[in-house]
Amino acid sequence: xxxxxxxxxxxxxxxxxxxxxxxxxxxxxxxxxxxxxxxxxxxxxxxxxxxxxxxxxxxxxxxxxxxxxxxxxxxxxxxxxxxxxxxxxxxxxxxxxxxxxxxxxxxxxxxxxxxxxxxxxxxxxxxxxxxxxxxxxxxxxxxxxxxxxxxxxxxxxxxxxxxxxxxxxxxxxxxxxxxxxxxxxxxxxxxxxxxxxxxxxxxxxxxxxxxxxxxxxxxxxxxxxxxxxxxxxxxxxxxxxxxxxxxxxxxxxxxxxxxxxxxxxxxxxxxxxxxxxxxxxxxxxxxxxxxxxxxxxxxxxxxxxxxxxxxxxxxxxxxxxxxxxxxxxxxxxxxxxxxxxxxxxxxxxxxxxxxxxxxxxxxxxxxxxxxxxxxxxxxxxxxxxxxxxxxxxxxxxxxxxxxxxxxxxxxxxxxxxxxxxxxxxxxxxxxxxxxxx
Numbered sequence: 468x469x470x471x472x473x474x475x476x477x478x479x480x481x482x483x484x485x486x487x488x489x490x491x492x493x494x495x496x497x498x499x500x501x502x503x504x505x506x507x508x509x510x511x512x513x514x515x516x517x518x519x520x521x522x523x524x525x526x527x528x529x530x531x532x533x534x535x536x537x538x539x540x541x542x543x544x545x546x547x548x549x550x551x552x553x554x555x556x557x558x559x560x561x562x563x564x565x566x567x568x569x570x571x572x573x574x575x576x577x578x579x580x581x582x583x584x585x586x587x588x589x590x591x592x593x594x595x596x597x598x599x600x601x602x603x604x605x606x607x608x609x610x611x612x613x614x615x616x617x618x619x620x621x622x623x624x625x626x627x628x629x630x631x632x633x634x635x636x637x638x639x640x641x642x643x644x645x646x647x648x649x650x651x652x653x654x655x656x657x658x659x660x661x662x663x664x665x666x667x668x669x670x671x672x673x674x675x676x677x678x679x680x681x682x683x684x685x686x687x688x689x690x691x692x693x694x695x696x697x698x699x700x701x702x703x704x705x706x707x708x709x710x711x712x713x714x715x716x717x718x719x720x721x722x723x724x725x726x727x728x729x730x731x732x733x734x735x736x737x738x739x740x741x742x743x744x745x746x747x748x749x750x751x752x753x754x755x756x757x758x759x760x761x762x763x764x765x766x767x768x769x770x771x772x773x774x775x776x777x778x779x780x781x782x783x784x785x786x787x788x789x790x791x792x793x794x795x796x797x798x799x800x801x802x803x804x805x806x807x808x809x810x811x812x813x814x815x816x817x818x819x820x821x822x823x824x825x826x827x828x829x830x831x832x833x834x835x836x837x838x839x840x841x842x843x844x845x846x847x848x849x850x851x852x853x854x855x856x857x858x859x860x861x862x863x864x865x866x867x868x869x870x871x872x873x874x875x876x877x878x879x880x881x882x883x884x885x886x887x888x889x890x891x892x893x894x895x896x897x898x899x900x901x902x903x904x
Contacts, residue, residue, distance in 0.1 A: 652729070662726070676858075753772070760776075804852045
């Protein structure tokens with residue numbers, strides 16, 4: 468993980484995107500090991516497109532099974548809409564969007580970064596590296612004169628992501644989460660409200676998925692190294708730690724502001740939920756500042772707020788390990804997160820072990836029998852992040868059946884054989900492009 472950065476330092480670390488790529492591409496990110504995520508960033512492509520209609524909210528039918536599309540490198544953001552010429556912490560739980568033009572008070576002189584350039588499609592965009600991955604904020608402006616206020620809001624949104632990292636990273640010794648891990652088996656410790664909120668939501672997803680998602684996996688997960696040339700840990704070491712994996716032993720008291728890990732040696736890792744939470748917080752802040760038409764994306768965890776002018780943003784789903792786009796999906800006020808097994812793995816004695824661990828066994832999924840990618844659409848990036856991991860562990864058919872039983876989730880799944888399955892709520896709007904682009 469990156470070292471903590473305050474807002475002033477952060478302003479010198481992100482860069483503004485001055486122009487669109489020649490193909491209209493807006494680039495997103497893909498994952499890697501902690502040491503290589505930044506090097507692997509920048510593999511998501513997008514082109515300007517026009518999409519009629521918005522993503523509807525459908526009741527699910529339990530008869531259909533769904534599949535969800537791929538590793539973080541599979542999502543493409545397409546900016547849709549007309550061209551425009553150049554020219555404090557968010558409220559928890561705040562929702563709704565407003566027109567992207569800043570209110571009159573926001574158009575006044577603001578402190579912070581210099582007004583960013585307005586790109587040819589009417590957006591201002593900045594990117595930086597936080598939480599071990601590339602973080603991108605793209606804001607559409609109805610009024611190019613609001614660029615200065617938008618730049619200040621983007622500055623705050625990126626600082627918010629950095630703040631969540633300082634709270635919820637298990638890889639930072641000084642984080643509040645690491646402090647909680649060190650106190651495992653002892654008395655409850657004070658935790659920030661944000662960490663309590665993440666832990667409570669993690670417990671809820673764990674219960675809903677019957678333990679396929681479990682943030683206490685870290686006691687076993689740290690035994691594994693998912694780079695080529697590695698080998699599995701000893702089975703006896705896994706067996707000695709697996710009893711520490713149990714989400715029910717994470718106790719949170721949001722009234723007192725405390726949390727406790729009941730068993731000595733327990734370790735919580737929030738890598739499959741905290742990034743989505745940080746994306747949600749950044750989006751909430753932008754809306755609170757009056758910029759409700761934007762995309763916040765962090766390594767494949769994406770929240771799409773509002774529209775780009777009078778058209779929705781379009782997200783493309785790409786074929787695992789290839790450049791071609793399999794499908795395109797219009798989104799508005801929804802999140803999409805992709806989990807996949809095709810990219811990060813190692814081979815040992817003829818078996819390919821992916822980086823996704825089944826917390827019930829302590830062993831990773833094997834590529835030969837696991838979905839290549841699972842993309843989950845949800846109301847929040849927090850939920851999409853956590854459920855994407857759980858549904859990947861469930862497998863293609865069980866995972867799609869799980870999604871169809873819920874009204875808050877949609878999915879696109881590419882199974883181990885490369886077959887595409889789409890949840891019933893997305894079928895009317897997903898545009899499949901079998902020949903690719």
